[in-house]
Amino acid sequence: MPQATFHIWRGDAQGGEFKAYKTEISEGMVVLDAVHEIQATQANDLAVRWNCKAGKCGSCSAEINGKPRLMCMTRLETLPTEAPITITPIKSFPIIRDLVTDVSWNYTVNQRIPKFKPKPPEADGTWRMSQEEVDRVQEFRKCIECFLCQNVCHVLRDHDMKSEFGGPRFMIRVASLEMHPLDTENRLPMLKNELGIGLCNITKCCTEVCPEHINITDNGIIPLKERVVDEYYDPLGKLIRRITGG
């Protein structure tokens, strides 16, 4: 069987280095298979997160040859195996060990977003929504929280502005609530002040890496930016909307 070489970053918060591992590869293998093979036979303590191995849970995010990907959905056939394949942990979050990073900040952001607040149900205690209405938010609800978008976002990755900016994942989370046909909560003040939507300069890096192909920028962030602008920077329009109830 052919072999391939993997340069896997090993270390912890204090520092680390690439270690080289050689392993046999076979048809259909994904990067995560190779990492597991190495873990089982050469490095039992190699730290890596994974769960579903089918692109549904978003646990195994890493940078493969410098590109942010899910390891379970990256087939070796799509990579040049003559040269070593490098695997590094995602960069925007602190290292715990090897390929595992501390993503707990994301959970604290989510906690701060006001929860779903539905309008009253109809007389029979249930709600009616059309498929067209729900299609729009279902796109955002596909998110598997792999945090690859958080990893590539310049505001988080290069400027580390985690205290001022929530990142694309949580713009999409807010979009899934704000555009929910039943929701009545207003999250625009939070979007502007706490989540810092104005800091996004729509370079669309997040959209490019989304394994669920969510149009994060075009369908989520831009419409939210427009709502914030209407609310805060268009006083006349706001007055008219208040009067007309629009």
Next chain:
Amino acid sequence: MQGYETHEYDVLVIGAGGAGLRAAIEASAAGVTVGLVCKSLLGKAHTVMAEGGVAAALANVDDRDNWRVHFADTMRGGQYVNNWRMAELHAKEAPSRVRELEAWGAVFDRTRDGRILQRNFGGHRYPRLAHVGDRTGLEMIRTLQDHGIHQGIKVHMECAVIRLLKDGERIAGAFGYSRERGRFVLFKAKAIVLATGGIGKAYKITSNSWEYTGDGHSLAYHAGADLMDMEFVQFHPTGMVWPPSVRGILVTEGVRGEGGVLRNSEGKRFMFGDIPENYRSQTADNEEEGWRYTQGDKNARRPPELLTRDHVARCILREVREGRGSPHGGVFLDIAWIKERIPNGEEHIKRKLPSMYHQFKELGGVDITKEPMEVGPTTHYMMGGVRVDGDTQMSTVPGLFACGECAAGLHGANRLGGNSLSDLLVFGKRAGEFAAQYAREKGAAEVNEDEIQATARWALEPFERSGGEGPYQVQHDLQDMMQDLVGIVRREEEMVRALDGLRNLWDRTRHVRVEGNREYNPGWHTAMDLHNLLTVSEAIARGAIERKESRGAQFRDDYPEKDARFGQVNIIIRKQPDGGMQVEQDPVRPMRDELKQVIEEMK
């Protein structure tokens, strides 16, 4: 003396999939303090992978549906060894639990008149599964997660429990470690809910992730709780078979619900050739009728592809063994053919089954809108588990509750698709409610420091050993053995060999050595998980030997028929005082007359 951090809760929930989250939400709503422990990050538990839908007799698509039909379907699917009280509560309460999710923000697919849409699934008489394309589990877990985080529940992510602690007979706490830092953690708790899921990692070919090592089953067993029905392991008929690295990954039953058909290498729809007697009156006898059923014709009967999972899995295995399989040892599952019947078929398939399209395209290089998939059976679900009271979900250990996959009873000998997601909601809620009640009534208990220290020393032993092998080889050998000797088709002498093999694997496990340090060390975690895997594997083998008949998921080559005597009993597994595993037959409780009548009416 090993150090540890201590947390104290009224109710501790172990496991944060659908069942654990629902239990934690209910307990916290009852006003008690709640801790929630999860082995992975929050929101990554196995529920996230559920595809097809959640079964509830909402009657939105077919108004003939109601709890009675759902109850009878569940009992028939389980071959009548189910805990009928659980089947009754489940059928009655599932609709409210699903509507409640909508009130918490879940967005299900809709009917034309704007209500929750329901789809066909195996063993369900009417379209019953509320769904979101083929990512229903993600929608459910995210809804529960986003609701739960505002309830004041304290979540301990990436934390594993290795022992339950008792005070006399009753539960008192749990001891474990944080995966990230490798530090020990003590949880003092008045009541504990186990919601740890299944056991799939005992087998080589499985749809389950690394987490499914039977932790709850094993923790409960070693704490003295009864296990039940451990011989009933569900092999889902349709897992991916090619390429080798994806073998076992689930292909949702929803493919067949949407009109997908199974064919052998001769192009024949082989399921028509083997329809069990008790399903004959409900099953189509020609292809045309089967197609009409999948398209919502209320006068048509369901195609045989939608028979129960145990039966479909065995038929596939038979085709492969008799030389009519696909090139890589499965059979063909074809959804592309519906293009002959539906305009815009390609778009229709992508809309109804988006993640299947994606999964085959990316991992298998197969476009399911154009060509058939290759599929074969994969270890999927554990019907057996902790024996619980049907109403409260309390185990035979006071203060210890169990819900979801790690509890036994609802599904009997075979689970219907869609009944697991509704199980999580209905019995997660009940477990949380009654655990909170127990905690309030009984107050605090004492933990034993010596037991804690002994557990900590045991956990660290693998670091201190020299020589010995790593944990992964032992795990792989166990998986190979269980697949070969206690798999879909079982024989007494093979299972006796498996028990010998398990003795040998126990011995190797006691000598396993791990390298590195305690911080995020998967080798160390696997070394500890082995104890759980070996415990449940032994329980499966012993239960399967005891049940000398074929029923539901248990197929015995040496006893190929159903035996009415075994239809009256559940197999109970219990730890003896000397540490040995005791196996016992326990009579199924007599069913209430009113429920018997429901089953009669639905025949």
